[in-house]
Amino acid sequence: MMEGFTPILLLDMGLLAMLVVVAFAVVRLRSLFAIVMLQGVYSLLSAAWFVSLDAVDVAFTEAAVGAGISTVLMLGAMLLTEREAKPVPFQKQLGPLFIVTIVALAMFYAVGDMPAFGDALSPANSYVGADYIAATKNDIILPNVVTAVLASYRSFDTFGEVVVVYMAGLGILLLLGLNGNAGKWRAKPNGQNITGRKNAAEQREDKP
């Protein structure tokens, strides 16, 4: 039992314990600013955990997207609403609690069928995965197999992903425009006019 108790295992357990603590803090807190920041912390912790699992590319993406961009976008969304979340009465929490319990039990039931971590015979490590790792040396001659799979073997998939990212940007631009509104729409959360610079200037002129 003791020989499996390596520093890496301790690190993994520490990181996962911190993830659980941060997750509970996110659920319990009412200040939206703190919640957004803790979500960034959660992403950073998972990125550290991915590094410890040797998934460096995934960790990189998680740190850049989860801790970087989405924190900023959540901050931007938070500024448009209240600063505090309203407390939810206990009766309304029972339904979600029931669903979460059922889903958690189903997931724990499925854990038994999962391959062990690092299992060489797991579906992800055999079949095409092993083929790509073996063939990259001769076909692509790149040290980073992830890049070879992503950009060459699965180039068509990545093309689809790029179009998805483009469509996300395009959809936002069609709905909001690059200046926050399509030019016609006006909204006033918390009594503040948020429809862009021109209106802010108008407001300032109105004051005196």
Added chain:
Amino acid sequence: MSAQNQHSPHVILRVVSKILIPLIALFALYVHFHGDYGPGGGFQAGVIFASAIILYALIFGLDEAKRAVPPSWVRICMSLGVLVYGGTGVATWMLGGQFLNFTVFAPESTHASGQHWGIFAVELGVLFAVTGAMVAIFYAFGSRVPELRDEDW
């Protein structure tokens, strides 16, 4: 605006980020061009580059950021990314190969340089598309917020 900059309570933030933002952009380029050899690639580089622009917008204000990176560039940037990616596929067609099969770029090469050029072009497309889309989303949402007040920090 400039007078306000000098007396703002965020002087340290401004000074530090002025040094850091070029380094973040440079690091994004490193992540991009080193993606063949280490972790990273177009997507991560695009997000890091976009976050450099977003950090500039957060510290110096959205108007300043829009002067540095005009919204019209952002639209062109994200469309250009998809066009570069798709165009690489069309180029492989024109050279008589399959769609996005990069070997036709250098069929005689013994060290797969056709694949390397293809991956380079495709990743460049990803970089442009991701940077453009991320900055576009930030501009769209950021423009709806009147100003970052001090209590929001």
